[in-house]
Amino acid sequence: xxxxxxxxxxxxxxxxxxxxxxxxxxxxxxxxxxxxxxxxxxxxxxxxxxxxxxxxxxxxxxxxxxxxxxxxxxxxxxxxxxxxxxxxxxxxxxxxxxxxxxxxxxxxxxxxxxxxxxxxxxxxxxxxxxxxxxxxxxxxxxxxxxxxxxxxxxxxxxxxxxxxxxxxxxxxxxxxxxxxxxxxxxxxxxxxxxxxxxxxxxxxxxxxxxxxxxxxxxxxxxxxxxxxxxxxxxxxxxxxxxxxxxxxxxxxxxxxxxxxxxxxxxxxxxxxxxxxxxxxxxxxxxxxxxxxxxxxxxxxxxxxxxxxxxxx
Amino acid sequence: xxxxxxxxxxxxxxxxxxxxxxxxxxxxxxxxxxxxxxxxxxxxxxxxxxxxxxxxxxxxxxxxxxxxxxxxxxxxxxxxxxxxxxxxxxxxxxxxxxxxxxxxxxxxxxxxxxxxxxxxxxxxxxxxxxxxxxxxxxxxxxxxxxxxxx
Numbered sequence: 001x002x003x004x005x006x007x008x009x010x011x012x013x014x015x016x017x018x019x020x021x022x023x024x025x026x027x028x029x030x031x032x033x034x035x036x037x038x039x040x041x042x043x044x045x046x047x048x049x050x051x052x053x054x055x056x057x058x059x060x061x062x063x064x065x066x067x068x069x070x071x072x073x074x075x076x077x078x079x080x081x082x083x084x085x086x087x088x089x090x091x092x093x094x095x096x097x098x099x100x101x102x103x104x105x106x107x108x109x110x111x112x113x114x115x116x117x118x119x120x121x122x123x124x125x126x127x128x129x130x131x132x133x134x135x136x137x138x139x140x141x142x143x144x145x146x147x148x149x150x151x152x153x154x155x156x157x158x159x160x161x162x163x164x165x166x167x168x169x170x171x172x173x174x175x176x177x178x179x180x181x182x183x184x185x186x187x188x189x190x191x192x193x194x195x196x197x198x199x200x201x202x203x204x205x206x207x208x209x210x211x212x213x214x215x216x217x218x219x220x221x222x223x224x225x226x227x228x229x230x231x232x233x234x235x236x237x238x239x240x241x242x243x244x245x246x247x248x249x250x251x252x253x254x255x256x257x258x259x260x261x262x263x264x265x266x267x268x269x270x271x272x273x274x275x276x277x278x279x280x281x282x283x284x285x286x287x288x289x290x291x292x293x294x295x296x297x298x299x300x301x302x303x304x305x306x307x308x309x310x311x312x
Numbered sequence: 313x314x315x316x317x318x319x320x321x322x323x324x325x326x327x328x329x330x331x332x333x334x335x336x337x338x339x340x341x342x343x344x345x346x347x348x349x350x351x352x353x354x355x356x357x358x359x360x361x362x363x364x365x366x367x368x369x370x371x372x373x374x375x376x377x378x379x380x381x382x383x384x385x386x387x388x389x390x391x392x393x394x395x396x397x398x399x400x401x402x403x404x405x406x407x408x409x410x411x412x413x414x415x416x417x418x419x420x421x422x423x424x425x426x427x428x429x430x431x432x433x434x435x436x437x438x439x440x441x442x443x444x445x446x447x448x449x450x451x452x453x454x455x456x457x458x459x460x461x462x
């Protein structure tokens with residue numbers, strides 16, 4: 001098999017083709033069932049978090065270690081030479097002479113793209129400001145594939161903050177390649193941005209806005225919840241709006257038996273804890289899948305030949 | 313009134329003609345940013361053969377390349393550029409929107425990495441009958457061309 005991801009920078013979900021996405025999902029499935037192979041043995045991976053993160057950093061670092069690689073890096077830009085005024089360009093220049101690949105998160109949009117053009121080793125974007133977070137999209141796709149057995153022809157509702165959530169933007173664009181039907185449930189001020197709607201129209205993706213969460217539940221295979229952030233509203237308005245986007249267990253009665261609830265986490269109030277015990281809750285498996293998706297991504301970027309895929 | 317009476321002819325240089333009236337000063341500012349010493353003659357609100365009024369700018373001693381002209385395209389997408397040598401027009405071409413603007417405009421997204429690093433901005437241009445949009449190579453956001461015209 002020719003591995004199209006070998007030595008590729010993973011900056012934006014738009015850099016990945018449909019078959020690239022399927023390849024990563026397939027390998028994540030294999031790693032989850034069989035365990036990973038030491039695809040990063042004798043490799044040093046730099047984990048450069050110029051902005052703090054919990055799940056993304058820990059799951060990337062777990063993935064590196066499970067693949068037999070070793071790590072250098074930092075978990076917060078405050079303790080680096082960035083604080084002394086070093087440019088990102090210089091930092092990346094230096095780090096790419098030490099490590100075999102760079103995983104990075106940065107508070108500014110476009111930082112990973114710039115880094116990928118400076119670095120002499122592959123750069124994997126762990127989030128650049130409000131722009132892209134491709135590994136989150138990959139773990140979402142893997143989780144959807146895992147619980148539905150397919151990526152094609154699914155009905156998916158996105159609920160909550162669809163305006164500012166980079167997670168829903170990237171996932172909607174990635175799933176758009178698999179002939180989905182989308183339902184959007186969001187307050188007027190937090191609707192999908194027009195450029196995302198435009199790109200879905202260009203992809204020929206069917207989507208419609210629904211007035212309520214209830215209206216979406218019976219229609220979909222995946223209910224993708226997000227957090228409506230307090231700071232976007234005044235307190236009274238927030239209480240009124242947020243209450244319309246809270247999922248409780250009793251609301252799930254009309255759902256298909258195979259319907260799964262996903263959430264990028266952390267959740268606050270939008271999924272009541274009583275949902276956790278239902279067969280529909282999938283957000284904790286989703287978070288766990290972050291490790292397998294990132295193992296698959298790292299293995300493919302760092303190795304030309306993946307034995308498991310030749311056998312598959 | 314004949315145009316030649318309003319704006320004197322130049323021996324060598326570039327004449328940007330058919331600039332929509334009102335956009336001349338924007339183009340002037342951009343030319344001066346490129347070369348503060350450029351010798352310029354400007355005509356504003358001159359009668360245009362086609363319709364209404366136009367601005368015109370003559371730049372002495374600087375023969376514009378198509379890339380030089382493309383920088384002006386956001387302000388005057390239908391202007392024409394005349395290259396003058398020995399008082400004669402030796403080349404004439406329409407200003408056209410380039411596929412990409414490099415190192416010309418700052419990114420309207422203040423949190424874009426291009427504001428924090430020593431790097432040239434890059435925008436890819438998409439043009440539909442309704443609108444022109446510029447997409448930042450770094451932060452991946454698309455902006456209406458109106459955000460760049462100031």
